[in-house]
Amino acid sequence: MNRKEKYHLWKNRMEDFEASGDTIHEWVAKQEEITEYQFHYWRKKFKSETNSQSNNQINSGWTSLDVPTFTTNTAIELRLDDLSVYIPEDVSEEHLCRVLRVLRNG
Incomplete structure (x- = not known):
């Protein structure tokens, strides 16, 4: 009798024992x-096999969560009368200086 057969034989025996009272x-x-x-x-x-399966189910019981994405927006928006200038957060200092120069001289 191989291991698998012996395992099933004893599994059936345990079930019979439980049912016998x-x-x-x-x-x-x-x-x-x-x-x-x-x-x-x-x-x-x-019994140890059952405990091991229970522990695996507990440990692998991951829950999926939807976490909202919070974006930080440190962009700047300048408004002057009917003119509006949006300056994104990743703009270079050099580029911003050029835009401000044009606005001053415009």
Whole structure:
């Protein structure tokens, strides 16, 4: 019997035990060629497997959140009468000086 077959055999045995309502000692006594040591070994194996799966589900339970994007706008808008000049935040100082010179001399 390979590992997979043995695993399923013992999985079925554990299900039978749970459904029986017997104590471990009573259930094992009714079985052929099963010791309490084997029973406890497999029961512990399945219990730790279940705990491991539960922990993985808890740890991998990521939640997706929609986080709004906040943009900081340090742009400048100059208004003079009917003239409006928008100066983006990444404008070079040199370029801004040229624009202001033109406005002064205009």
